[in-house]
Amino acid sequence: MSNYDYAVVAIYLCFISSIGLIFRKFNKDSSDFFRGGGNILWWLVGATAFMSQFSAWTFTGAASKAYTDGTLVMVIFVGNGIGYFMAYLWAAARFRQMRVVTPMEGIRERFGRANEQFFTWIWIPIGVFYAGIWLNAVSKFVSVVFGMEMTLTVVVVGLVVLFVASLGGSWAIAASDFMQMLILMSISIVIAFLAIGAVGDGSFLTGLTRFTDRLPANHLDWTAILRPEIVYLWVFAAVVKQFCTICNMNDSHRFLYAKDSRNARKAALLSAILFFVGPIIWFVPPMAAAILYPDLSVIPELSRLGARVTDGAYVAIALRTMPVGMIGLMVTAIFAATMSSMDTGLNKTAGIFLRNFYKPILRKQASEREYLVVGRVVSIFFGILVILCALIIETIPDFGLFDVMMLFSSMVAIPFVIPLIWAIIIKRSPSWSGWSTVIVGLLVSVFSSSYLNPETVRKLIGLDSPFAPQERDEYLFFTSLILNVVVASLWFLGTCLFARKDGELAREQSAFWDRTRQPVIADPEASRAMDRAQLTTLSRMCIPYGSFVMLLCVVPNPLAGRLCFVFAGGMIVVIGLILRHAAKKIVIPLAEAVTGRVKETVSTN
Template sequence: MFYDYLVIGIYFLLILAIGIVFARMASKSTSDYFRGGGRMLWWMVGSTAFMAQFSAVTFTGAAGKAFADGFAISLVYIGNTFAYFMAWAFFAHRFRQMRVDTPTEGIKRRFGPGNELFFSWALIVFSFLNAGVWLNALGVFTSAVFEADINATIITIGLTVLFVSVLSGAWGVVASDFVQTLVVAVVSIATAVVALVMVDGPVNLVKNFPGGFLIGPNMNYPLILFGTFIFFLPKQIITMMNLHDSFRFLGAKDSKNARKAALLAMALMGAGTIIWFIPPWAAATLYPDAPLDYAQLGNKAADATYLVFARNAMPIGTVGLLMAGLFAASMSSMDSALNKNAGIFIRSIYEPWLAKRHKQTNDRRMLRISQLVSFISGIGVISVALYFASLKELSLYELMMRVSTMVQDPMMVPLLMGILVKKTPQWAPWATIVVGLIVSWLVDNVVTPEV
């Protein structure tokens, strides 16, 4: 266990060092702070775009599904890969050509200032909640594995991300995401190779998987699985390629670098779709009772399958490296959220408020205010995560999934259509959201599986 703690400690020191090294690059202007001044190369933008869709769920909940159901979980990640392909083919260079510093400035150009203000507040609120839930989930898992205090875990991770985001802005976020991509790659490839060796190759991995590898043990109607996969293709495009979540391409040096970044993200996601799940697939054969090792996680015990494999099959220190990968996955989402929220607040809320009162301020002062907003956002996310940790009886994950699918996804539809349709009236986003909310309510309350 000492070596695991040592690996994690080195990882945190590396992330803190990145914040210090890149601080100067984000200290020249607000544009540098929000999107790196639009000077980032493809491999930087590609790695941060990739990490945006990679979360700790891959090594926990998704690994548990792979352990139980085989290949089916990979279909979700194939949907992500398809979305990045569409970014390369159509979206990425168009996002870069908007030449704005924040996503809500693009919303203003397409839908007007009223919609800009509405989406700004809504996106900030959802960002707070999502970051708080993921930070809390990581704290719960880490505290169960290392028997550490959950509050101390949340605060430590949160303050590390806060330090990098406040000090070095978009440059620190992107640089840390690149390092975190390398950490994830090392963990994933090493464990996958060992797993394949232990089960005597991919053919035996598939043949010996209990219950059927392709559709899983409890799937009586394969057509449902195929239909779900078809649904995920447009769903992931809506989720990933809208005017909000595509903001990482704004930092690319030019349109060519933006497209190459999308291609890199597609390649990483495509390779990871298979590599990430080889260890839990192998564990289903090698360690069929793996969930019992972490029974304290309750009905989420299967989420520790990856950890069980790393502990039993990998060299000393690999568990620490795996936990560093989990931290990387969650921290990459949180640091982007803090930096993005600061940009949205300054450009779309604070600056218009000053303009209405005929007040002016210089860019240097706005940069300092941006750092203050990023700091306050970080403290807010940590506070939300600590509050969620105190709610013992509430299933936060289920709650957030319902909020995301019923409310957040309908909000993303007009932000995608704004890329495809150039001339739209200002009421179009509102009408689209209302229709989406009605459909969500009907599916949840009327057109249920029982019908």
């Protein structure tokens, strides 16, 4: 990297850190800190929902899969799009209408207090492990670009992300997610353009014609390496997994930010569109790397990755094609992806600890100021645990980041969310249905990974020969996921036969369903000041930063390289101008002050 690249990274980190300081004034209590007081507009919520499903893993672990198997990896992200579209049609508004600050408060009202504590303490280690995977992914990327030793990189990057994540709560997270989404998408488009140009020896049009012709056979024909039965089961399992990890009560937190039901639905639709379009852009570079560099081990910068050299496929093509100064922007885009996932995860986990354990169990009568301070302290504590987890993941032998993420999701995360999907479909269930379904699902995971004979599965799906070594990870993934979904669902539905129609839990469940059927409608008179504040503040961040990126066109580069900066920065400036125009259309009387609260009304329909 050049001095220009280092300067770009330094300015970016200062810019993102300033967001936390700017939005601290928006936090008046723990509800503001952990969900923006339920006042955030749809385009901010949509950006947070999109970026919370996104991390540097996309550019390392998933890019590795794209390098080796091509378009197959896109199924995961299309599955995200399907999940968010289903949320738009069905779940997003219902989640917002729970009218809670954290997902666990909704679980308490649906299943009872014992389940609140059970799911709280099961989720915390799951959330920490996910964040550890994301941190490991971005550290792997930074290790290659900066030439740093991996352990040191994990610690340094983890501390940087922790500092940014713990500053301004959910308001800062939503704002930074929006800015980082703009940075990520603009730079991703540029890198995809340059990658195709590299395939065409500098000509984009030539690269387009050569790209599909020179791709390895399995990049477009998924059955070239894996047998069709395995491919179909893997695709089905991947789509189901992504749906499950979006449309469940635990992951409802992204929609709790929205100022009303309508904004929650629009946020889900925005995320769906981004996930349908994004994979086409993100995975062109690693697939181009498969054409240009069939053996990545020959690239000196990737030597630090050892046996996991394919995790550096995206980095390889970027380092070879990007103009001076833009590598720094690429680093900021990768930082953006992981910081968005980690800060959202840390905020959610800290909020759950505070609102569902510290407040109801330890300090019921504490002040909101104490809750805010404890929330920040807990965020820092969990951030340190994430760093330790990322270091442990690096020691796991024989598994790439893609395999670690997919297997963990299918064996641990899916058992956790299955009862939380059925909980918003089935109206009544006994109090023990939630926690018992999780335990049954975890036992199924142990059985499928340790005791289920692969030969039994092979014969069941009609394969003529044993699983090949390259099919092992796919077999473990789809077997554990499908068994978990089927067995855990049957268990939950079976428990509903024992649900009582009277008693305290039945009354709480009836109240829960009555509330979720009533739309949250923000009072436009009460919300316009806060709406304008969001639009104005974000426009004031977009326009200066986009202008800075455009000014990088003065860095010595060929004309094409200079135009890359103009395009990337211009996208951000245009969005800033649109936001400023929208803010000016909101007229606020001089006597009206920003209250920080949106008055909610309930539809009588």
